[in-house]
Amino acid sequence: MHAIYKKLESFIKIMNYKYLRPMIDVIVIGYGNVGNHLVDVLFSNNSVNLKQVYNRSIEKINHLASKISITNSFDKIFDADVYIITVSDDEISTVSEELSIKNKLIVHTSGSVSMELIASKRKGVFYPLQTFTKNKEINFKNIPICVEANYESDLVLLEKLASLISENIYILDSFQRKKMHLAAVFVNNFVNHLYHVGHTICEENNVPFEILHPLLEETLRKIKDIDPIDAQTGPAKRNDQKTITSQLEQLSEAQQKIYTSLTDSIINTYKNHG
Amino acid sequence: MHAIYKKLESFIKIMNYKYLRPMIDVIVIGYGNVGNHLVDVLFSNNSVNLKQVYNRSIEKINHLASKISITNSFDKIFDADVYIITVSDDEISTVSEELSIKNKLIVHTSGSVSMELIASKRKGVFYPLQTFTKNKEINFKNIPICVEANYESDLVLLEKLASLISENIYILDSFQRKKMHLAAVFVNNFVNHLYHVGHTICEENNVPFEILHPLLEETLRKIKDIDPIDAQTGPAKRNDQKTITSQLEQLSEAQQKIYTSLTDSIINTYKNHG
Numbered sequence: 350m351h352a353i354y355k356k357l358e359s360f361i362k363i364m365n366y367k368y369l370r371p372m373i374d375v376i377v378i379g380y381g382n383v384g385n386h387l388v389d390v391l392f393s394n395n396s397v398n399l400k401q402v403y404n405r406s407i408e409k410i411n412h413l414a415s416k417i418s419i420t421n422s423f424d425k426i427f428d429a430d431v432y433i434i435t436v437s438d439d440e441i442s443t444v445s446e447e448l449s450i451k452n453k454l455i456v457h458t459s460g461s462v463s464m465e466l467i468a469s470k471r472k473g474v475f476y477p478l479q480t481f482t483k484n485k486e487i488n489f490k491n492i493p494i495c496v497e498a499n500y501e502s503d504l505v506l507l508e509k510l511a512s513l514i515s516e517n518i519y520i521l522d523s524f525q526r527k528k529m530h531l532a533a534v535f536v537n538n539f540v541n542h543l544y545h546v547g548h549t550i551c552e553e554n555n556v557p558f559e560i561l562h563p564l565l566e567e568t569l570r571k572i573k574d575i576d577p578i579d580a581q582t583g584p585a586k587r588n589d590q591k592t593i594t595s596q597l598e599q600l601s602e603a604q605q606k607i608y609t610s611l612t613d614s615i616i617n618t619y620k621n622h623g
Numbered sequence: 624m625h626a627i628y629k630k631l632e633s634f635i636k637i638m639n640y641k642y643l644r645p646m647i648d649v650i651v652i653g654y655g656n657v658g659n660h661l662v663d664v665l666f667s668n669n670s671v672n673l674k675q676v677y678n679r680s681i682e683k684i685n686h687l688a689s690k691i692s693i694t695n696s697f698d699k700i701f702d703a704d705v706y707i708i709t710v711s712d713d714e715i716s717t718v719s720e721e722l723s724i725k726n727k728l729i730v731h732t733s734g735s736v737s738m739e740l741i742a743s744k745r746k747g748v749f750y751p752l753q754t755f756t757k758n759k760e761i762n763f764k765n766i767p768i769c770v771e772a773n774y775e776s777d778l779v780l781l782e783k784l785a786s787l788i789s790e791n792i793y794i795l796d797s798f799q800r801k802k803m804h805l806a807a808v809f810v811n812n813f814v815n816h817l818y819h820v821g822h823t824i825c826e827e828n829n830v831p832f833e834i835l836h837p838l839l840e841e842t843l844r845k846i847k848d849i850d851p852i853d854a855q856t857g858p859a860k861r862n863d864q865k866t867i868t869s870q871l872e873q874l875s876e877a878q879q880k881i882y883t884s885l886t887d888s889i890i891n892t893y894k895n896h897g
Binding site: 382437438439461478479480481491492493495517519521524525527528529531532533534535536537538539540541542543544545546547548550551553554555556557558560561562563564565566567568569571572573576577578580581582583584585586587589591592595596599600603604606607608609610611613614615617618 | 656711712713735752753754755765766767769791793795798799801802803805806807808809810811812813814815816817818819820821822824825827828829830831832834835836837838839840841842843845846847850851852854855856857858859860861863865866869870873874877878880881882883884885887888889891892
């Protein structure tokens with residue numbers, strides 16, 4: 350008896366989940382890197398009703414027309430539960446003003462813009478912390494999504510939406526998000542540029558960049574076990590001036606500036622650290 | 624008949640490999656990060672006879688005495704096929720002079736020191752391209768080992784030795800190795816320091832650094848599919864001066880220098896790139 354009851358209970362739960370829970374109506378505004386990937390993941394999710402995609406240039410979203418309503422006019426925007434603005438940081442405020450939507454939740458997807466810049470009573474943030482490249486498939490499940498809202502009920506709504514596409518949801522306020530975005534610039538954007546510098550040096554000297562792959566993996570793996578401050582190695586850590594001077598001589602002016610700023614910072618870090 | 628012959632042939636090969644191939648006698652000079660890990664991997668390898676470990680300070684290698692001969696005197700160094708000098712770059716030349724070994728192969732393990740600095744007729748390089756941290760176990764199999772020698776027969780010997788502990792062997796001359804080591808400083812040492820900067824910013828603002836882990840993984844994963852130059856994102860790539868100014872204001876002086884050098888370089892790279 351008990352087992353049957355358990356089975357029934359779980360069946361009701363599934364029914365509830367699949368059929369009774371209301372779909373969340375979403376409209377995505379903007380079709381850049383973030384908008385592009387959000388449209389993909391929201392469209393393919395059964396618990397989300399992606400009602401419409403807006404983009405200033407209609408040509409870029411024409412290919413969506415067969416499956417989703419598209420528009421390039423703010424006057425023709427439908428009614429929805431959440432409007433996700435994915436335009437560039439500078440345009441978030443203006444776009445939220447042009448969206449003449451009353452009493453609906455409007456969120457942006459930016460790491461560095463304050464929630465307050467959204468011109469709406471109900472506002473929030475839905476920030477997927479990931480580096481998006483167009484035409485590169487992304488598995489949203491592992492992408493942390495940072496949410497924020499000025500009403501508790503809207504925070505719940507955003508958490509629900511986020512949990513439909515990702516397993517890592519964080520509630521961060523605008524200040525924390527701004528700081529995390531700043532940290533991300535160092536560990537993602539700047540790290541990628543260092544990869545580029547290394548790639549260039551290899552290419553110019555007929556060294557296959559692939560030799561360095563295991564090293565890159567180990568560099569990343571290490572800091573999951575120990576703090577980066579304890580994982581540092583290299584000429585700057587040893588304050589090995591002979592190598593530092595010799596390496597500086599081999600670099601272009603821009604590379605020298607990068608080398609010097611990082612070397613100085615490493616030397617200073619360990620002067621104080623140990 | 625043919626199958627039996629094949630089996631016999633492969634049996635002879637195995638016998639040859641296991642019993643007839645002479646062991647390589649190796650002596651490791653120096654017991655720092657690299658020496659430490661090399662001693663571990665060479666000692667546990669059945670095809671290598673790790674005859675002796677030298678270290679200036681005998682206290683640091685006393686724990687090895689029960690299984691390997693140890694010494695802190697160059698006069699007591701044994702005879703061997705290969706002497707691997709793992710001391711710091713500045714001391715390689717002096718140590719190779721003090722090693723009064725005639726007609727044996729002496730190699731160093733440095734990425735940035737020329738082979739020519741070894742005071743010996745037969746010289747070479749045995750450079751494992753990896754970041755070694757003491758007390759952190761390393762799987763040598765995936766570590767690329769770059770070898771070089773001034774005699775063809777010694778190059779063969781080093782390739783054989785390298786292939787016993789790693790699956791990735793590269794023959795690079797001193798110039799290429801120097802350049803690869805330079806590239807490694809950017810993609811390993813400097814990347815780790817950027818991780819440290821990101822970690823610091825998170826800690827100071829009560830943001831768990833772990834939120835950033837999936838981003839770091841994706842940053843690395845991406846450049847295995849596309850060149851780093853095509854994977855760049857962020858405020859500098861967009862030349863988003865508003866975000867750049869706002870982020871600079873949040874940083875310490877040392878962090879600002881790092882931020883500026885990398886941002887300027889990214890802006891210039893994409894000005895010329897497209």
